Every structure is written in C-alpha cells, then in structure tokens.
Amino acid sequence: MGLLVEPPLANPRKLLAYLVYMSQNIFNIEHRCSKSKARSGQVTLARGVVNTPIFMPIGTLGSVKSLTNQDLLNLRAEIILGNTYHLWLKPDMEIMQQAGGLHKFGGWKRPILTDSGGFQAFSLSKIRKFTEEGVTFRVPASGQKRFLSPEISMQIQTTLDSDIALVLDECLPAEATFAEASSAMHRTHRWAKRSKTEYERLKKLAGHSNHLFGIPQGAQFSELRKQSAQMIKELDFVGYSIGGVANGGEPEEIMYSQVVAQTEILEDHKPRHLLGVGTPRDIVQMVARGIDMFDCVYPTRNARHGSLVLKNDENSYKIVHISASRYATDFSPINPDSRIPELREYTKAYLCHLFRSKELLAYRLATLQNLEFYIDLMDTIKAKIKSDTFGDWWQTYDRVK
Amino acid sequence: MGLLVEPPLANPRKLLAYLVYMSQNIFNIEHRCSKSKARSGQVTLARGVVNTPIFMPIGTLGSVKSLTNQDLLNLRAEIILGNTYHLWLKPDMEIMQQAGGLHKFGGWKRPILTDSGGFQAFSLSKIRKFTEEGVTFRVPASGQKRFLSPEISMQIQTTLDSDIALVLDECLPAEATFAEASSAMHRTHRWAKRSKTEYERLKKLAGHSNHLFGIPQGAQFSELRKQSAQMIKELDFVGYSIGGVANGGEPEEIMYSQVVAQTEILEDHKPRHLLGVGTPRDIVQMVARGIDMFDCVYPTRNARHGSLVLKNDENSYKIVHISASRYATDFSPINPDSRIPELREYTKAYLCHLFRSKELLAYRLATLQNLEFYIDLMDTIKAKIKSDTFGDWWQTYDRVK
Numbered sequence: 001m002g003l004l005v006e007p008p009l010a011n012p013r014k015l016l017a018y019l020v021y022m023s024q025n026i027f028n029i030e031h032r033c034s035k036s037k038a039r040s041g042q043v044t045l046a047r048g049v050v051n052t053p054i055f056m057p058i059g060t061l062g063s064v065k066s067l068t069n070q071d072l073l074n075l076r077a078e079i080i081l082g083n084t085y086h087l088w089l090k091p092d093m094e095i096m097q098q099a100g101g102l103h104k105f106g107g108w109k110r111p112i113l114t115d116s117g118g119f120q121a122f123s124l125s126k127i128r129k130f131t132e133e134g135v136t137f138r139v140p141a142s143g144q145k146r147f148l149s150p151e152i153s154m155q156i157q158t159t160l161d162s163d164i165a166l167v168l169d170e171c172l173p174a175e176a177t178f179a180e181a182s183s184a185m186h187r188t189h190r191w192a193k194r195s196k197t198e199y200e201r202l203k204k205l206a207g208h209s210n211h212l213f214g215i216p217q218g219a220q221f222s223e224l225r226k227q228s229a230q231m232i233k234e235l236d237f238v239g240y241s242i243g244g245v246a247n248g249g250e251p252e253e254i255m256y257s258q259v260v261a262q263t264e265i266l267e268d269h270k271p272r273h274l275l276g277v278g279t280p281r282d283i284v285q286m287v288a289r290g291i292d293m294f295d296c297v298y299p300t301r302n303a304r305h306g307s308l309v310l311k312n313d314e315n316s317y318k319i320v321h322i323s324a325s326r327y328a329t330d331f332s333p334i335n336p337d338s339r340i341p342e343l344r345e346y347t348k349a350y351l352c353h354l355f356r357s358k359e360l361l362a363y364r365l366a367t368l369q370n371l372e373f374y375i376d377l378m379d380t381i382k383a384k385i386k387s388d389t390f391g392d393w394w395q396t397y398d399r400v401k
Numbered sequence: 402m403g404l405l406v407e408p409p410l411a412n413p414r415k416l417l418a419y420l421v422y423m424s425q426n427i428f429n430i431e432h433r434c435s436k437s438k439a440r441s442g443q444v445t446l447a448r449g450v451v452n453t454p455i456f457m458p459i460g461t462l463g464s465v466k467s468l469t470n471q472d473l474l475n476l477r478a479e480i481i482l483g484n485t486y487h488l489w490l491k492p493d494m495e496i497m498q499q500a501g502g503l504h505k506f507g508g509w510k511r512p513i514l515t516d517s518g519g520f521q522a523f524s525l526s527k528i529r530k531f532t533e534e535g536v537t538f539r540v541p542a543s544g545q546k547r548f549l550s551p552e553i554s555m556q557i558q559t560t561l562d563s564d565i566a567l568v569l570d571e572c573l574p575a576e577a578t579f580a581e582a583s584s585a586m587h588r589t590h591r592w593a594k595r596s597k598t599e600y601e602r603l604k605k606l607a608g609h610s611n612h613l614f615g616i617p618q619g620a621q622f623s624e625l626r627k628q629s630a631q632m633i634k635e636l637d638f639v640g641y642s643i644g645g646v647a648n649g650g651e652p653e654e655i656m657y658s659q660v661v662a663q664t665e666i667l668e669d670h671k672p673r674h675l676l677g678v679g680t681p682r683d684i685v686q687m688v689a690r691g692i693d694m695f696d697c698v699y700p701t702r703n704a705r706h707g708s709l710v711l712k713n714d715e716n717s718y719k720i721v722h723i724s725a726s727r728y729a730t731d732f733s734p735i736n737p738d739s740r741i742p743e744l745r746e747y748t749k750a751y752l753c754h755l756f757r758s759k760e761l762l763a764y765r766l767a768t769l770q771n772l773e774f775y776i777d778l779m780d781t782i783k784a785k786i787k788s789d790t791f792g793d794w795w796q797t798y799d800r801v802k
Contacts, residue, residue: 013738062754066761068743091729091754099731099750107746328492345508349500353463355493356695360467360764 026211027052027271027292033384035391037263037290043239043271045111045163045200046209047103048078052271052292052380055283055374056081056113056299061090062106064362064371065300069108073369074340076379079111079112079163079296085120085148089139093159100338113295114162115275116153116195116215120242120279122171130170132187150194154212156201162210166241169215174250181219188217189231195367196235210255215243220254222261229265230304239271240259242291246276256285263290280309280317280377281398287381288394299370304363306355309373310335314380315393317373320348322366327352340368407701423473427612427639428693429671434785436792438664438691438725441783444672446512446564447541447610448504449479453672453693454782456684457482457514462491466701466764470509475741476772477725477780480564481513482696485557486521489547492561502562513695514696515614516676516772517554517596518649522547523572533588546573551595555613559603563611567598567642569665570616575651579745582620589618590632595638611743614674616644621655623662626630630666641674643692655800657686666692681710681718681778682799689795700771705764707756711736715781716794718774718799721749728753741769 008014029041033079036317043050055074057064059080072080080100091105097271099105102112121128121137122296127136134149147157150168157165168191170184191364214237218224232240245258255277263272273293274286320327331346338344342365354362384390408414419715430442431541444451451775458465458473460481465473473481483503492506500506503513521737522529535550551569558566572584580711593615598615615638633641646659654677664673672693675687684695700710709721721728731749739745743766755763 061723061758062751063758063760063762066765068765069746070743070763090758095729095750095754099732099748104732105605105748105754106751107748138648165530176420222735258752329496331500331505342471345470347500347506347508349492349496350507357462357465357491359462360465360761361469364467364469364765 007401015194022398024238024257029360030271031386031388033288033390034388036288036394037312038287038381038385038390039290039292040385041292043292045079045211047109047111047163047182050078050111050293051382052385053283053378054078054110054285054293055218056293057371057374058083058295058297059108060110061105062084062102064367065304065373066360066367069106071364071368072108072263072371073172075375077110077371079113080108082112082114082160082162083115083120083162084117084153087114087160088146088156089119091375093156098385101159103161112160113164113273113293114157114160114166115241116168117148118153118165118168118277119171130184130187130228132190134168135209149190151198154198154202158199158206158208161206161208161319165199165210165212167192167199167212167215167237169217169243171244172217172219174220176219178221178224181217181221181224185217185219185228186223188215189228189235192232192235196237202288211238213237213239213241215241216262216266216273217244218258218262219244220258221252222257225258225261226265229262237270239273240266241273241275241293241349245274246296252282252285255282256289259286259291260289279399280374283374283377284381284394284397287385288390299374300367303366303370304365306362308334308366309370311337311373311376312400315396316398317377322351323355324350324352328356334365335369335372338369338372340372343369343372358361423637426670428670430670432789434622434791436788437689437795438538439688439782439786439791439795440691440693443692443784444693446480446612448510448512448564451479451495451694452514452592452783454684454688454779454786455479455694456779457694457696458772458775459484459508459696459698460507460513462487465768466705466766467663467761468772470507472765472769473509473772474750476769477776478511480514481509483513483515483561483563484521485518485547485554486511486533486562486729488515488527488561489549490558494557497560504562512564513561514565514674514694515558515567515758516551516642517555517567517569518557519554519569520676521573522778529589531585532718534567535573535650540591552599555596555599555603557612559600559607559609562607562609565640566600566611566614566639567602568593569615570618570644572645573618573620573622577620579622579625582618582622582625586618586620586625586629589616590629590636593633593636597638612639614640614642616642616676617663617667618643618645618662619659621651621659623658624795626659626662627666627802628662634667639670640674641667642676642694644673644676645695646675652742653683658685660687660692661690680800681775684778684780685795685798686777688786689791700775701768704767704771707763707767709735709767710771712738712774713801714778717799718778718795719801720743723749723752724756725753735766736773739770741773744770744773 126136153168214232216228217234218228225367335343465702526538554569570589615633617629617633619629728749
C-alpha cells in the first residue's frame with residue numbers, strides 16, 4: 001500500500017517529509033506571503049509528495065478525459081481526483097476490488113483524491129432522499145435504486161484506495177433557508193463523525209496509509225460557516241475540503257467570505273482544499289485567502305467545448321473559443337510557449353478545424369492546453385510565494401476579454 | 402514543394418532512389434517471392450520513401466482519428482491517406498490554400514495519398530447524378546449542392562498538395578449490370594484522360610513533384626476488368642489504384658479474381674494500390690497477388706467500436722471485442738508485446754471500462770493497437786518476402802475465432 005517503512009536517513013529533505021508523514025501531520029509549510037494568507041509547501045502522502053498550492057485534474061471515471069497517464073506526467077500533474085459516485089457505478093466495486101484499487105486499475109502511480117459521492121448523488125439524481133442514515137437515490141441512466149451512507153462511502157473509498165478520501169456530507173440547493181442549512185450542517189457533522197469512525201476501522205483492517213479529510217459546510221450563512229468549521233475542526237482531521245461554495249452564480253465576494261469565515265478557524269498547519277473551484281482568477285484569489293488545494297472541471301470540461309485558457313501575460317489570461325471564424329485561418333501555434341510539443345506544432349486553424357469536424361484529437365489537444373495552463377499557473381503562484389512577491393501580484397491577476 | 406534538386410552523389414542508395422524518382426519511375430522492386438506474385442521495394446515520393454507492401458492509415462479530415470502525428474511516427478506509419486471529398490467541405494479549399502496544403506495544415510511531414518472524392522460523392526450522398534461532365538450531389542449534412550468533375554478533383558488535390566493524387570472515376574452499386582458497368586468504365590477512362598491532362602497542367606503551374614495514379618475499374622466482370630486495366634495502362638500513369646473491389650459482401654474469391662485480372666495486365670514495375678482493402682487476411686492474400694499498397698478504415702473504425710485486432714501467433718490474428726464481460730476483470734496488458742508503452746501498461750479490464758464508459762481515451766488506445774497490428778503485419782510480410790519465405794506462409798495466414 002506504499003507505506004514508507006525505512007526512514008530515509010541519508011536525505012534530510014526526505015527525512016523531514018517522512019517525519020511529518022509519520023506524525024500524521026501531513027503538511028509542511030515552507031513559505032508564507034507577508035501580505036496575504038497565501039502559503040506554499042508540501043502535502044506528504046503515501047504515494048508521493050504534492051507541492052502546494054496545487055491544482056488536481058479531474059479523472060471522474062479513473063481517466064482524465066482524453067489523456068494518458070504519460071500525458072499527465074508530461075503536464076507535471078502531481079495528484080488527480082476520482083469520483084466515488086461514478087466509479088461505484090462503473091466499473092463497480094467488485095471489479096475495483098479485484099483490480100486492487102484505483103491506482104492499479106488505471107495505472108496512475110501518484111496520489112489520488114476521491115470525493116465522497118454525496119455531491120453527485122445530490123446533483124445528478126433528480127430522485128434522491130436524504131435521511132439520517134444516508135441518501136437514497138436513483139441512478140439517472142439505469143433508474144436503479146442505490147443507497148449511500150457515510151459508512152458505505154468509506155468502504156468504497158477504501159476499495160478505491162485513494163490517498164485522500166473525503167467524508168460524506170449533505171449537500172444543499174443554493175436557495176436553502178437558514179433552517180434547512182443549519183439542519184443539513186448538523187447532519188453533516190454527525191456524518192463526518194461516522195465517516196471518521198468507519199474510515200479508521202477500515203484503515204486498521206486494510207493496513208493502508210491513506211488519509212481522510214473533513215468537510216466544513218454551512219451554505220451562504222457566515223454564522224453557520226464558522227460553526228461548521230469549529231465543529232469539523234474538533235473532529236481532528238489531517239486536512240479539510242471546504243464544501244458548498246461552488247454552487248455557481250453567486251457573486252465572488254460572497255464565495256470569498258464563506259471561505260474566509262472557515263480558513264480563519266481551521267488550524268493553520270493543516271492543508272485546505274476548496275471543492276470545485278474554479279477559474280484561474282478564483283484560484284489566485286483563494287490562494288491569497290489560505291487555500292492550498294484545488295479541483296475543478298473548468299479546464300477539462302471547457303476544453304471539450306473548444307474553450308481554451310491561454311496565458312495573456314504575467315498578470316492575466318484569456319479565454320479563446322477556438323472554433324470561432326477568426327481562428328479558421330490563424331496559422332500560429334496553439335501555444336508557442338508550451339512545454340507540450342503538440343501545442344507548439346499544431347496551429348489554431350487546425351484545432352479550429354478539428355473542433356468544427358468533431359475530430360477526437362481536438363479534445364486531447366485542448367485538454368492538454370488547459371491543464372498545462374492551470375499547472376503552470378500554480379507554479380507561478382508557488383514561485384511568487386517563495387520570493388514573497390505574491391502579495392503585490394494577486395489582486396491584479398485577472399482575465400482579459 | 403519538396404523537389405529534390407541536388408543529386409545525392411555521396412550515398413549510392415539515396416542516389417538510386419533519386420534517379421528512380423527523376424526518371425518518373427517511382428517504384429524500385431528489391432525482392433520478389435519465388436512462389437507468388439509478392440514483391441517488396443520502395444515507392445519514392447517527394448516527401449519520403451515508402452517501403453512496400455505498405456498499409457496507409459486513413460486520416461479522412463486530415464487527422465487519423467484520435468492520434469497525433471507523433472503517435473503515427475511512433476507507430477512507424479510512412480504514408481497516410483486524406484479524403485478529398487471531406488477536406489473539400491471541411492475546412493474548405495480557401496483555408497487549405499492559405500495553409501499551403503494538407504501537410505502544412507496538419508503538420509504531417511511524410512507522404513500523403515488523397516483519393517479523388519468520387520467514391521464519397523457516390524456512397525455518402527443519396528442525391529447524386531453522374532453525367533459526362535462530372536457528378537452533381539447534395540452534401541448530406543447541409544443539403545448544399547456541389548459539382549465534382551475530373552478537373553475540379555485535380556484542382557482540389559493540387560491545393561491539398563498530396564504526394565499521390567487519384568483520378569476521378571465513376572463508382573457503381575454492387576448490383577450494376579454488365580451494360581451499366583461497361584458504360585461507367587468507358588466514362589472512367591475518359592475521365593482518367595481528362596484528370597491526367599488537368600493534373601499535368603496544374604503540376605507545371607504549381608511546380609510540385611507529386612504524382613497521379615490511374616484507377617482501373619470494371620465491376621465484377623472479368624472481361625471489363627481486363628479491358629479497363631489495358632486502357633488505363635495505355636494512359637501511362639506512374640502507379641495504379643485498383644478500384645471497386647471493396648463493395649463488401651462479395652465472396653473473397655470473386656474479389657481476388659477481379660484483382661488478378663488487372664495485375665496481370667498492369668506493368669510489373671509500377672506500384673499497385675488496392676483501394677479500400679481490407680482485413681489482415683485480405684491484405685496477405687492480395688500481397689501474394691502483386692498488390693503493393695493498401696488503405697482501409699478497418700483498423701481505425703473498428704477500434705472506435707471496441708473491436709481490437711491482436712496477433713495470435715505468426716500465422717494468425719484474432720478479433721477481440723474488448724467491452725465484452727470476459728474482459729471486465731482481465732487485468733493482463735492490452736498487448737504485452739507492443740512497441741507502444743501505453744498498450745503494455747494499461748490492462749484489458751481498464752480498456753473495457755473506458756469503452757463501457759465512453760471515455761475518450763478508449764478510442765486512442767484501441768486505434769494505437771489496431772494500427773500497430775497492421776503496420777507490424779506489413780513488416781512481417783516484407784521480411785518474409787526478403788527471406789523468400791512468404792510463399793510458404795501466405796496461404797496459411799488467417800483469423801482464428
């Protein structure tokens with residue numbers, strides 16, 4: 001299961017990471033921004049060290065759509081995300097058990113974070129019911145009835161053998177009232193406790209070295225946000241995934257304040273993941289507020305719709321709809337500065353043609369471009385935190401039209 | 402346009418290729434099978450030498466579906482095929498002209514063969530009319546009316562700047578009578594002449610070093626097949642693409658005899674391409690009958706349907722439907738002997754899951770597998786011709802269930 005057995009005595013840096021790991025404090029903060037809450041460091045997991053702030057590409061069904069593992073290594077991805085809900089249904093847990101977990105199944109050797117399945121049960125199934133025991137829902141494609149509880153989610157994630165698992169939480173529609181949000185939050189705390197108990201039982205049984213993150217919720221109510229952070233913190237997880245802020249559509253200041261309400265309470269020395277966020281601008285804004293880990297479908301899903309994220313300059317990026325007429329005869333490279341040879345060699349006009357013709361290669365090239373952009377952006381952020389220039393930069397970073 | 406200007410005097414092998422090229426005899430036969438009509442050698446084109454017998458992957462719209470040019474180089478593809486009909490419609494010839502041809506548009510630097518567009522105008526458009534002047538048809542997707550003549554086909558292929566262009570021919574439904582087939586054949590000969598006249602005029606204007614192949618037709622009537630080969634031969638093309646034998650469904654002996662009726666007449670020293678054929682077995686059978694070049698959607702299209710061609714042993718291959726239940730828990734590599742790392746590293750169970758989940762990566766992996774199989778098969782064939790063991794082998798080569 002990738003447990004580090006021998007302390008790497010000869011290498012001080014590795015030894016430090018090892019000691020951090022063994023202490024169950026998985027996060028080492030190396031640099032801090034003197035003008036914001038941004039920090040950079042390493043999250044040490046059984047299958048490798050993750051350098052934060054980090055972006056985690058989404059591999060819903062155990063595959064970052066259109067890419068191979070080698071593509072992800074070329075992009076310098078350090079950790080990817082898998083969706084418990086989707087993998088539970090396909091290939092199913094019997095096959096996953098036989099494969100020996102998601103790493104062995106898909107061949108990705110670096111860390112994987114899995115979510116709990118709760119968000120998809122909530123958002124994908126029109127027919128679903130939350131009770132104290134768990135959530136019952138119908139699978140949209142098959143109509144099949146399924147039941148997911150904190151315990152079942154932990155069992156699935158243990159079978160997936162992900163490096164970071166998440167507790168099951170109750171998700172809410174954006175229009176939830178204070179009373180509804182409060183009730184769901186309290187249930188989320190009870191579920192977090194049940195999740196932790198089951199995960200620790202299973203961890204002992206399986207003998208693995210993976211970790212469980214807690215999820216503070218609280219909808220758009222800052223009082224609940226604070227209360228939730230406090231209660232989840234008391235359960236003493238090694239890290240946190242802040243949930244429920246990416247419902248879409250809310251003004252960014254509201255989203256930012258929801259996050260700040262919680263980062264102020266959560267322990268400084270534990271890694272903070274923000275679920276489902278966001279645009280490049282969002283990410284920079286959130287790093288400044290003390291977030292260390294991000295995941296979002298934005299770069300990969302937009303890629304499949306021909307929407308490219310391109311660096312404009314050090315302070316800005318732009319969105320390019322590559323199938324637009326203006327690109328049909330733009331014979332400049334997709335990205336002349338790319339580390340990926342294909343993005344330097346193929347032209348915008350060719351990619352425009354591939355999208356217009358629905359050629360399969362289109363999706364791969366666009367996905368490479370968008371993920372490279374995100375991963376390079378995280379490298380820029382890390383470098384700026386290290387040199388302590390992040391504080392003068394982050395507020396200026398934005399999209400240009 | 403890739404014209405070889407300086408004779409490569411220092412390198413005897415290159416010099417020979419150069420002289421062959423300059424003599425407008427593009428084919429050099431190196432080895433012959435003593436027990437069949439099989440031969441191996443090189444077709445020398447402006448953009449590179451093609452080692453025959455060769456399989457040409459199909460890049461309909463200027464992209465071998467799901468693959469990059471680097472993938473094709475890794476597969477050792479030496480020449481690909483583009484479809485004039487499709488490229489004429491998308492991206493269109495104005496963009497292609499601005500790009501400077503198909504090589505520059507798609508970045509593939511090795512040779513390209515383009516067909517004339519006639520077969521697609523015949524097979525894809527339900528509304529189409531052949532007259533002496535050309536073929537008028539409606540584009541299925543848009544309903545748009547288009548007219549294709551021998552001259553227009555040559556103009557398009559000159560814009561595409563393909564290394565090998567094909568004359569426009571009249572295609573026929575499989576149930577055509579002798580009278581219909583005879584009439585179409587005579588028109589095909591008149592069109593071949595018009596194609597050649599126009600191609601030579603354009604070649605002089607453009608100053609390129611590409612070549613035009615003639616197409617003998619004749620449907621299933623061996624008398625017409627012989628007559629057509631004779632008449633097309635008299636037009637003195639540098640090579641031939643035998644047409645109309647891959648209508649599908651006919652017994653293989655009929656297809657074989659149609660080909661033999663023509664290879665016996667066509668000059669031995671000119672390369673022979675068989676349009677749209679075929680299965681691995683077909684290819685081996687046809688090499689034994691003197692065919693040098695092949696193209697077929699079989700490996701790439703089947704790949705996208707999850708149908709893999711795998712080597713069984715030296716004498717046989719098998720077809721594997723990878724999404725079948727038996728592969729859901731087959732954790733052996735897709736192809737342990739592959740030259741492509743991904744085919745050794747990913748398992749059949751994973752590929753089964755990707756196909757069942759319609760994940761984009763599925764199509765790329767399966768396409769790599771099937772094209773590698775075809776290209777390796779051609780290498781096996783070449784080696785057996787060279788060592789003169791082909792004659793004892795080809796009749797035994799077959800698919801196993």
